[in-house]
Amino acid sequence: MKILFTTLALIGLSTLGLQAEEAKVAAGNLNFTLPASGWTSVPTSSPMRAATLKIEVEGAEPLEAIFYYFGPGQGGDTKANIDRWLGQFASPPESKTEELDANGTKISLVTATGTYNDGAMFGPKTPKADYTLLGAIIPGPDAPVFIKLTGPKDAVAKITEDFKKLSLSPFAAK
Template structure:
């Protein structure tokens, strides 16, 4: 009888984990960003990447990534206006866009959403135009500098992640 209880307990625990969904925390510049399924932390590569979360979503050929950037020093990474302008400039022409200022317990998070033909590729390299792509990016205050969080991918896939992304960038300030 005892030999049957252990496998049953393991099966029940596994089922509970699947139903509850995986949860985690990504720490960047002393802030704890909480995330849940379908997000999972993956290895970050590249300069100034402080963390990367990936999600597999219907409508995307590959997992989409929310990349957390942190730049050293006061004002590292530039001011809000310069970053918003740069993000919108990553699209061909003028994208359909929206800017929100979110109250996070006295801190202001700037959230930008843009949709159009996105020029995908490294900052100084060749770009691949991606039609009907959406970018959601946030500027999160963190001490003397900001944390920049950027998510891009097919419009329909990003639409499925938008509310969770917003919740994630607000999570360090939730009480």
């Protein structure tokens, strides 16, 4: 019995140095690497969603990042999507659009803060003050992937850098 416990203890110690496999989510023929902790893939709630992530944020309710992929020729161009996202605010939000370079692939990242009109596209809206929208438009092999996340400004600020890394991850050097 003592030998069994010793063997199990040695096996346990020898596996401490092993790295856990990185969590990934696929959308539109691209594979995205999830940030190290607090980001998990959950079942989608709509056929329009390619993937959904739940993000644990200290001191806040969990956030949700939604991946959209509509296929070749669908989903609109970058400007149309940015305009649509900004139009989801009660009045023009404080916003900026950045172009990120992912090893030669240009990714558009939108950050907008203001009173966000939350709700389904054609349903009633609930105004939410001091909300931030993070949006990424990522070119895919045949069509773009769109990632959208909204939440309280302070909570979103805590995960903005991880959102950028997620957006760049399909093109990260291996």
